[in-house]
Amino acid sequence: MNLEDVQAAFVDSAAVKTRALATLAEPTLRAAQMLAARLRDGRQVLACGNGGSSGDAQHLASELVNRFERERIGLPGIALTPDSSVLTAIANDYAYERVFARQVEALGRPGDVLVAFTTSGNSRNVLEAVRSAQARGLWVLALTGKDGGALAPLLRGGDIELRVPATSTARIQEVHLLLIHTLCTYLDSVFADGSNKPASKVHADVVTLQPLLPGRRPLVFTNGVFDLLHRGHVHYLQAARGEGACLVVGVNSDASVRRLGKGDDRPLNTLEDRMAVLAGLGAVDYVLPFAEDTPLRLIEALQPDVLVKGGDWAPDAIVGADGVRARGGRVLSIPFAHPLSTTALVQRIRNG
Ligand SMILES: O=C(CO)[C@@H](O)[C@H](O)[C@H](O)[C@H](O)COP(=O)(O)O
Ligand SMILES: [Zn+2]
Incomplete structure (x- = not known):
């Protein structure tokens, strides 16, 4: 040499780094966001x-x-590689292929992250x-190369998968x-602000919420405008949360509210404000918007176990009911125990 x-x-x-920039910058940012959210x-x-x-x-x-x-703050990261007692015991008693899998089974919980490094994508233990x-419901981030191999x-x-566009293991x-x-x-x-505050309840899209949901079933979904939150809303959201382990609330975007014809000046509160108020409720686990007329896209993506609507909706009229039932889920209409309507409230305020 x-x-x-x-x-x-x-x-x-x-x-190689320059080539990788073209293909890996965007998925690397997504991976970082997922990692941080988890x-x-x-x-x-x-x-x-x-x-x-x-x-x-x-x-x-x-x-x-x-x-x-x-x-x-320190963050919980565990390498499955350095403990020779664990590695030799698993390799000796089971097989070398099991050295990491056994540790994932022992240490991993639903929603955790496995970062798998393999340049070939073919290491059997990986x-x-x-x-x-x-x-077990972990999210996998794979750092690979070559053609991604069997992984x-x-x-x-x-x-x-962050696959480096190269064939040399070293590169x-x-x-x-x-x-x-x-x-x-x-x-x-x-995390540098010293905070270890929990993940934001408010999500802009189902993509960032999805990774937080493993282990949170039965998953309950409901949706609405929630322009002026009243006691009826709070009661029904608490009841909805009681139907499962996690409540996701889909909220109509401002444009989608305008299309509902509740009045030219509705919503009174912006989407951002309406989602923030909902996120303040203990019963609500996650909030995310939908821009369409119905939340069908969110329901199909989240596949809730329980689909809930508040007020006087007949279960069969609830958008997405068929799909939820077909997957073995339940569809519920929870009547407002305190029947206050936002529209009536606005009218009363206007009338003085
Ligand atoms: O560091 C190097 C080569 O640069 C080697 O130790 C290399 O990691 C080993 O050959 C590994 O066994 C290769 O495994 P993998 O990347 O294909 O999963
Ligand atoms: Zn090396």
């Missing part, structure tokens, strides 16, 4: 890989538990870990380290 070879290694590494929600990160990738798993865990570039993680087709809808690993640091920079920005 001469000086030119050394220079070529630098140039090659830089070229950590905010009290979930933990497990990480695994072989050889250089085992170092990556430990590198990530150390930066989560300790800190990265800014002062922030594949087994991914299968175990999926079976890529294993991944499901919500999972994310792929060099980008994996960049990805680790980029994820950590994002986590710094989220």
Whole structure:
């Protein structure tokens, strides 16, 4: 090896990073957002890989538990690679393929994250870990390379693969380290205010909510305008929450409220304000908007176990009822125990 070879290694590494920029910037941001949302929600990160990738798993865990570039709270990151007693026991008593999967089964809880490092996508113990993680309701973030190997087709809808566009294991690993640091920079920005406040209840889209839902079933969904929150609303939302383990409320966007014909000046409160008020209720776990006339898209994406409407809706008239029932779910109409309508309230205020 001469000086030119050394220079070529630098140039090659830089070229791979430049190529990766084109394909990986957007999914890396999405992965960072998912990771932050889960950590905010009290979930933990497990990480695994072989050889250089085992170092990556430990590198990530150390930066989560300790800190990265800014002062922030410690975050729960566990590398599944460094405990030789655990590794040798599992490899000896079961098989080497099981060394990570067994730990995922022992330590992982629904909603946690598995970060799987494999440049080929073919390490069998990493594949087994991914299968175990999926079976337990963990979200999988896979850092791969080459053609994604056998791991890529294993991944499901919500999972994310960051595949480095290169074939050399070393070059792929060099980008994996960049990805680790980029994820950590994002986590710094989220947690550096010293806060460990829980995940925001308000979501702009179902995509950021989805990762927080594993382990939160039966999932209850309801929807409405909630322009001026009154006692009837609060009572029915509490009753709805009582039907399951998690209540998601879909809220009509301002334009979608205007299309309901409640009056030219409605909604009185903006979508942002209406969602913030709902998020303040203990009964409400998550709030997200829908811009269409009906919340059907949200219902199809969330697949609730219980679909609820407040007031005098006949269950059969509730949008999405057929799909929920077809999946074995329940559809309920919860009458307002305190029948106050926002429209009537507005009228009374206007009339003085
Ligand atoms: O660090 C290196 C090569 O740069 C090696 O230790 C490399 O990580 C090992 O060969 C691994 O077993 C490769 O596994 P994988 O990336 O294909 O999952
Ligand atoms: Zn290496």
